[in-house]
Amino acid sequence: MIRMVIADDETMTRMGLSQLAWEKEGFAVAGVAENGLEALELVRSAEPDLLLTDIRMPGLDGLALMEAAHREKPGLKVIFITAYHHMEYALQAIKLGALGFVLKPTDPDEILETCRNAKKRIEEERERKRAEEGLRGQLKEISLALQNKLVPEPEEAAPHGVVQDILADMAEQYASEITIEQMARKYHFHPDYLSRMFKRETGDHFSNTLARIRMQKAVELLADRRVKVYEISEKVGIRDTRYFGQLFKKRYGVTPGDFRKRLFAGQPETESEAEEA
Structure with a gap:
């Protein structure tokens, strides 16, 4: 399962997002936050793979949240939800490493499809990491084998x-x-x-x-x-x-x-x- 945190300061949006068929899609909602500071605490405590967050929130906006979250968990994938008139923030977020964005008003199908793409990316990176870990042990074998051991x-x-x-x-x-x-x-x-x-x-x-x-x-x-x-x-x-x-x-x-x-x-x-x- 892909662990995810949802953050949005609008109650209705937050509730709607949390009620999507995440489990069926292979996601586990590890926490829901109503502002950036709460979301950052959830990133620290729940260690999610994916953060789905509004880009404009009080206290700590999405860009600052992503920057802080990446310091805590460098491999975290971030998808932003943004209004059309905040598109410049979304484009800046992409340049800074966000995986994608979804425009408000939110379309459940579009959100799920964007998160499916993120899930695929996360799973590919997990597989690559497992292979790299296996290679570390194999490189030790190479070193010994080259010494005819x-x-x-x-x-x-x-x-x-x-x-x-x-x-x-x-x-x-x-x-x-x-x-x-x-x-x-x-x-x-x-x-x-x-x-x-x-x-x-x-x-x-x-x-x-x-x-x-x-x-x-x-x-x-x-x-x-x-x-x-x-x-x-x-x-x-x-x-x-x-x-x-x-x-x-x-x-x-x-x-x-x-x-x-x-x-x-x-x-x-x-x-x-x-x-x-």
Whole structure:
């Protein structure tokens, strides 16, 4: 749900706005204010995503409210309600960062449509923020991978004996076809028994661990812009490029190509990347 605060000094307008079908549209009204000072307090206490406010109010007008609110919550989206003869304020508000405005007398359909557009913008920014947060962790993996290290999962702490040897084999031979049956023959165990032992000591299945190692190596290769994305699949031991892409997106939330674009965002495209595109 998108949290919103409504502010208007006119009682009838304020009541009408608060009674629109907000919940059906995916909004939760976190508070209603009758002046700018009340609205600012609600921004501080309710932490809304969207502020729908009259542009001319006593005490603290809409422009001053937006400026103060953005200091409290920089990502807050603001939509103004304004009379036609106050259009110059609305245009100034747009220049200062308002998302849009609606003219009085207010049309419920127009208000809802403007807020729907704001909702879409907020959701896109949320998704981008989640992706960026995920990339922070992935960049740590890159740093370690570039030092030829692997990032163990918490449950993989201190594997012993033959399982430790198998993990070393997997780290060295990840580009080859590796199966639990091969490891069982090499270390003279029954495959089922070895599979249970591996799961018990690492906390995860053999296939999941191998996929994780391969994905970490893929991250390392994506940091090398000389290697084309479609080449990385085979280099990490996955012959099916489509399956490789699915595994990568499942683990990191983005495709290998998008991961590289975000990693080198703002940097010029290389000749190899241009050819691949």
